[in-house]
Amino acid sequence: MFNSKKALILLIFLLFGAALWITFPECNLEFLKENMKLIQRAKTEYPVLFLILFLLIYICVTATSIPLASLLSLLAGALFNPLLATLSVCAAATIGATLSFLASRYFFKAWIDRRFAQVKGTISQEFQKHGWKYLLSLRLMPIFPFFLINLIMGMTPIKTKTYMLVSFIGMIPGTFIYINAGQQIAQVNKLEDVLSPPLLFSLFLLGALPLAGRLKLMRFFNDH
16 A cells, blocks of 8 residues: 555655766766776775665666666676676666566556556566566566566566566676676777677577476477
C-alpha cells in the first residue's frame, strides 16, 4: 500500500535523480576524457569515499533511468581493476534496477498498464512460459531497454530475491565488455563502438542459451 514512508523514499530518489541530471547535463564521453586526470586525482586522494560516491550515483542513475549508466561503466573500467569494477557496477546496477522494479510494483502499476501495455503483454506471457530464465535472457540480450525490463518485471509475480540474483548474473557479460572498453577509454570515440556487431551477436547467443535448454527439455518430454 502507498504510505508516507514509501512516498518519502520515492521522493528522495526522484530528487537525487533530478539533482544528478541538473549537475551533469553535459556529461558525455568527451567530458570524461577531458576531465579524466581530475577524476583520477580525486579517486587517488579519497579512494574509499570516491568508490562509495560512485556506487551511490550509479544506483541512482539506474533507479531513475538517467541515461548515464554506460558512461559510468566505462569510467569504472578506466579507474578500477577489472574484477572490482565489474562486481561494483553489477552490484550497483542490480540495486538500482531493484529499486525501479519495486517502484513499478508498488507505485506505478496503472501508469505502466497504460504506457507499455503491448510490451507488458509480451514480457508477461514469456515470463509465464519460462520463469526466471526469461529474465536472464533479457539481461544478456539487449532486446528491450534496461529501464523497461525493470518496470515490466515489477508487474510479474517473480520474487524480489530471485529478481536481484538473476539480474546480477545476467548483467556480468555486458558489464565486463564496457569495463574492458573503459580501460582504453581514450580510444573509444562513441558509445556505439563498444558493442560491435560481433559482440552483440555473441550476447544474443549467450542470452538464448537459458531458453534453448528449456525448450529442448520440453520437446524431450513431449516426444516421450
